Amino acid sequence: MNLNPLLEPDWLKAIRPETILVVGGLLLILLEAFFRDTLRRLLAPLAAVILAATAWVVVGMYPWVSDAPRVFFGGTYQISVATIVFDLTFILATLLVIMLSRDYLQRENIDCGEYYALLLWGTFGMMMMAKGLELLVVVLGLETLSVCIFVLVGFHRRIPISNEASLKYFLMGAFATGFVLYGIALFYGATGSTSIPQLLVYFSQNQSAGPLLTIAFILIMAGLGFKLALAPFHGWAPDVYQGAPTPVAAWLSTAPKAATLVVLLRLFAATSPVAEQTKWMSIAAILAVLSMILGNFVAIAQRDLKRMLAYSGIAHVGYMMLAVRTVREDAVAAIALYAVTYVLMNIGAFGVISLLQKNQNDPQTLDDVAGMGFKYPFAGIALTVFMLSLAGIPGTAGFMSKFFVFKVVIDAGDIGLALIGIFTSIVSVYYYLRVVYFLYMKEGDELTPVPVRGAFATGALALAIVGVFVVGLWPMPVFDLFPLAANAIFLGH
């Protein structure tokens, strides 16, 4: 007996992970409100347990969708093998950040339940973005995520730089969301639908797109490009990363970008029938090239590590963008591998920096890590591993991910773009290895800060290090999850 034709029989099962995250977040806030003193130390472990349960449920869905993806809520919500992999990537990112945050928050004296709740709800938003087949569902996810980020960035209520970062991100984010919504509205006006499969049908049948649609596409690109920190929409990133609590910056710089790239993959696939005629993909190429060049070259000039990582992140999104715009089936697996890799190495790098900081006001520059490698061997080795991986040295995950992304780009025939990517990524080796150089070959002064020591943070870093090597030496399992046929369905053609 199904009274509502919009609700498929298994709809409750389909949103089980999302339900756990949302209810879990509420639970954390309630516990915090009523048992503030007794349960305070348990908040982070509890959040980690909630995430683990979510991961368990997500993995449990695999047999359910391994043959074919399932669609829910009237064709607006898709669950497939690919979304499972991306869900797990988001969960991994949030888990690492929660483990890193606990010791950090206690040191900064801002250890509150809502912090973890916001992280969980943000993860919920990302899942919605990655699964939405309807642009309005995507926007809902995006906004859920953004609201969480606004609060998290400003979590240091008493530190002006943090407040400033939050306000900047809020204002710019509102501006960018406006662009996205306007773009969606124009899409609807021109095609009569905001559903991605419907858009694909429209473009396949009409084989043309007028100026109105081009404007719509550019507006959406700009809005999502802002979230990705693609040049020239990147301006906020260095300021916000610098001001946000460091674990938040780690989270903000990785997982949301992966979610946004999934949306772009789907959107590009929907518009691919008219790609020849409209040259929309060249817009993506221009953004990618600008990002790779600007990100890598400006990063050389940065001495503050968090700002350097902000620019390096701009460049990494540029590489990924090159693969996304090919709209090939094998790009999905390459992006998924890159997303996992980027989560591991970038959160790891931010994590080490958060350990070495005295407090949030203290800028963490190259000089501050001078000689740290010998004083704090574990932190030194960890940062070295993450830098090598970011630079793409063979044996690490960074190498494998870049290899597959550039391979997709070359197979698509974009040799020139691939060469720009490879060349700029060689440039990046300079500023990544400079950090290693400072770690081991420079004498530090005696005033270097004492790192935080905590089982949670150490565990997170160890997990990330192991992950970097596992993905670097054994990447094929990720690919085995992505049969090309399944990706075709994921992309909707």
Next chain:
Amino acid sequence: MLDKLALIPLMPFLGFLLNGLFGRRLGKTFVSIVGVGTAFASAILGSYATWEYVHTFHDGERHVDVVYQWFLSGGVGTDIAFQLDPLSIVMLMVVTWVGSLIHLYSVGYMHEEDGYFRYFSYLNLFLAMMLILILGSSYLFAFVGWEGVGLCSYLLIGYYYQTDFAPAAGKKAFVVNRIGDFGFLLAMFLMFMAFGSVDFGAVEKGAIGVGPGALVTGICVLMFVGACGKSAQMPLYVWLPDAMAGPTPVSALIHAATMVTAGVYLVVRSNVLFRMSPTAMAIVAFIGALTALFAATIGVAQNDIKKVLAYSTVSQLGFMFIAAGVGAYVAAIFHLVTHAFFKACLFLGSGSVIHAMGGEQDIRKMGGLRKHIPVTHWTFAIATFAIAGFPLAAGFFSKDEILASALATPYFASLGKVVWAMGTVAALFTAFYMYRLYYLTFAGEFRGTHEQEHHLHESPKTMTIPLIVLASLSAVGGLIGIPHLLGHSLHIPHVLEHWLEPVLTKVAGLRDGAFAVAEQPEIIVMAGSTILALAGWWFAKSKYATRGTAADEAFHENMPGLASTWENKYWVDELYDAIVVKPLHGFSTICWKVFDAIIDGLLSLAAYFIAALGDIIRFFQTGNVRNYALMLFLGVVVFIWVYV
């Protein structure tokens, strides 16, 4: 076990991780147990795998155990795979068991050192890398091990980093090896271009398909450049004598028994390719002979106990390359095995002597140690007996087989005779310098200080047990390769030859990887070797047994030119310094003084521009939200303007 070959190198790798991460905190007992335990564990696992292999494969097939596919993308893919075949098994047995004994010895030898955990973690890592090198199923994977052992060698040579010379020696080893590695890499690129794969089996098939020609010769010569670096052949041998700056067990393990023989292994592994190219073989044989003779003469005039053994190692490696070059691959591996036994024993014995002498390495200050350290003396005497090539000892059979093969090689008759002559002279020198070393160290009167004499003592059990085991192997190890001349009438087969036969793939149109030596040359060589060994021994005994260093002084007086040439190692280091290092340095200085000024100027100019650019970017990167919003808006406007 055959499907878990990865466990063999994994054991010492675990030891490396444990000792490297926790060794400092958990103390020496923990480090010793983990370090030695993992080495023996890999030896036992390796032996078990061998036992299973023998019971599974009866024709010496190549068993490949693919652990997993590293990556595959389009046509490009690489497996992480280990292989077991008769050649790998021989290497495996030598590396794990001799390696384990040297690990055990290190417990006693290094006990007083500060960085004990550091030493054992490096040594474990070395063993793991060496096992990857010999068990890897492709040139690429072997290269991973090849580079890994190079790194460990560098780290262990520079172990005493507080001294001036040890880090410099490590650096020298690293740089010289880099030249060789470059050759190896180029060889791999060629293989990949020509055959589309670097798997051992695929390359062999591909080469047979292509047939002899410039391509195969090019691959072989480039590969031999790599082998020259790692196995210290001319002109790249200069790093090995300096490498003695490392701890003595390291010299025994890495710079005598295992790593330096990797080049020989590589050539034998690629024997099909080499057999296609007599040119490459001739180069290998000649370089080997030249090195054998050259290093043996230098060994005569050295006074540091480890330096003598170092030049001896270079010389003996030359013998192995003679064998590989004349196409006697079994003889090359045979000598590799026996050399691992007696040279490891000699190095460990020298370590025991140095231990007893409180760090003294100059043999002019030793003498008469026979009665003070009897176990060391006897084991050293047996190993000397073996290397000098006295009948029935290990070195006799293997060296004899090499020289006989050189004389009878079917590949190049006249060059074979030249190589044989050079090798024979080198063998004479070998017997002489080894007995000079033996008599100066153990016979006569003690020439050191009174304090040193008081301090003399036999080494602990952990050190003497490996010595005794290795000495026994030096005595009887030759029995795995009884020559046909003797074995035929006694009905004892040449065990090693039968064992290695499957590795020497038979190819139509190519000579077999093994050839029979006629009786006549074999008798000549055998008799000749015995006489030479006796002559060398008698000459050394008459000069050094009782009179100590007086003979050296006489040699210096009578033939000052030759003596100083040998003592200064033909001034090769000075020569390299003059023709390679100094010019490079000069060039660098010119670049520094002249070009730097230009480049600096350009850079300042560029910096000026970047600063200007920075100002422009800063105009946007104001930290002011309005500007960011403006940028977002302008970006959109520009795109719409261009695209609509």
